[in-house]
Amino acid sequence: MDASIPPTEKLTPETQPANQSPTQLIELCGSENLFRNRYQLVRGLGRGGFGVTFLAKDMKLPSNPLCVIKKLCPKVSNAIVLQRARQRFEREAKTLSQLGSHAQIPRLLDYFELEGEFFLVQEYVRGRTLAKEVKLRGVFSEAEVKLFLRELLPVLSYIHQQQVIHRDIKPPNIIRCQDDGRLVLIDFGAVKEQFIQVDENTHKGATTHFVGTLGFAPPEQLALRATYASDVFAVGVTCLYLLTGKPPMEFDYDVDTGEVLWQHSVQVSDYFGKVLDKMLKTSLPDRYQSAEEVLRAIELEPYLDSLASCMSNHPLGKLDDEEMLHRSYLSPIVRTAIAIRRWRKRKLAAERRRKNSEMIIY
Template sequence: MDSSVAIFSRFRRPTQNTPLSQLCGSKRLFRNRYKVLQTLGRGGFGVTYLAKDVSLPGSPECVIKQLCPKVNNPAILQRASERFEREAKTLAQLGSHAQVPQLLDYFQEQGEFYLVQEYIRGVNLAKEVRNVGPLSELAVKRFLREILPVLDYIHRNQVIHRDIKPLNIIRCEDDGRLVLIDFGAVKEQIVEVDDMTQRGQSTQFVGTVGFAPPEQISLRPVFASDIYAIGMTCLYLLTGRPPMEFDCDPLTGEIMWESMLHLSDHFGKVLSKMLKCSVVDRYQSAEQVLRALELEPYLDKLADCMNTKTRSHESEAEAVEAPRYLSPIARRAQEIRDWRSRLLAKQRTRKNLVSPV
């Protein structure tokens, strides 16, 4: 379960004596189907349990997430219920991707909301870094090339994850693939005000401080908010340091990380743009980040082809005296220009020879 920070939370803190916690280790089944084995995590939004689905052959393991909204008004509970249904169906749609846990079931019982998802057996990236140490630049680039297509898929389905961090990315034990878990969207959507007439509309932050960008903390998350969280995850993978250990520029609010790492110029620029405080200065999509990473092997050749400055006659003469490297395409273009110049010169000479005196 995540360690999300709730501000003016409308979720009640789960107690130790939830119905599922009382079933842990016992022979009794939850809903005559799930054998609850142990508590996996506990946070501000609910509790996560490891269970077995005894109704299926082999009793496969699964994860039961109990979300605990503080809802007293029946009308508010009904609206929360409708949102829960809608968001659960979205999670079911996302679960068709191999790197997103499949939603197996969802239901409500005694005012509580439950999600049942497949159990991903593996190690999260936070534990992986603790075990083996920080990753190299090459390994982090490999991580980005694997996780960004998943993020692009999620965004194309109009979902903002809201809580990307090393704890919520698991390397699957079976095949080594990365799986993105614990979507914050469903937590945000089922929250409702339980007494708007008396208290007005409360605010609810979904995410993790340090990994969430300023606009998300201001309760205005956008797709680029997940890009920032991926960038902070990269910093953790490269350094082993959580976000709160980095200083920030008191004038701009930007994270000051450059002096702590020795990265290639290109990747340093990519990471810096992912971590921009201002949304407009940040990459807007996972596809843009992937495109920037794919350009790196071709930067030397592209730099020559993308030169748009007009040369003066003097600079052209200097270029002849001090030849520089030209790519094959640029050399071919220069040969064509030279050939045309020679052809035009011959045509002018021939015209002058045949002209009447």
């Protein structure tokens, strides 16, 4: 299935939510009639707790490119709640628009409100999800998973720099673009969370909802306190899926700590195993706190042998400068410090020689 959304339940007139828009979107699929006098609906792609999604053609643009239309939430009738939802929708749409300037995030093409319901129109990404890729070609090697991290972590870092937490990273939400092979991250949970908050303001006690996917979401996210490190955990679980083809619920868990017991299911190097282990810590302080930290750990691995040869148990303070200069490697700072000490030593010796010669002449 080539689509910029994860595979979900297919739409039929029977499964279509009763609170559909006045235009009866499901009935427009495959017809010549246009939605909003612009979009020709091709088919329903799926539905979930946050609305429905359609594949459509933009008939007002040359070549009628495909796009994805997402109806985000049920119709809001209360005027105060509608205004609050409208403000959140505007804010989140602007955020998605800013994020879409990155080549690995679908562009936001349009957004609008229609009789109390909210719609996003996004770029259609032609490609295959990583979940589908694993099913078709098999599991990834360690080298391929490291390459995946090098491709995904920079875009995750970019998202976090925009102060956005994705909240739903998993293989069905990562697409390998058919055109150039780049990885594209889709289906941001941040927008969904905004509309849960609107709904909770109208239904007292509705505090059990969370945005994310069980098994991929760490404990703090289940407690509705997601952080940037929550996305790091989800990337770690995604790595386990790529390496094994097993969804997270098929792994055993430590009953005391809640840690994923993955070590016996995956054959990786000791170093990469330690990186994965730190990504998957259920304790937030023990986990990598950012995508940059994980990327640095991955990039450091090829240099471990050369760094080890530079290490010594011999305290540097007990070596004189000449001995230190003959070591295999010294940082620029250390070399500069040695140069300054040697310059001062020569200067003091010169001053002593000058004073001694003055005393002899006297």
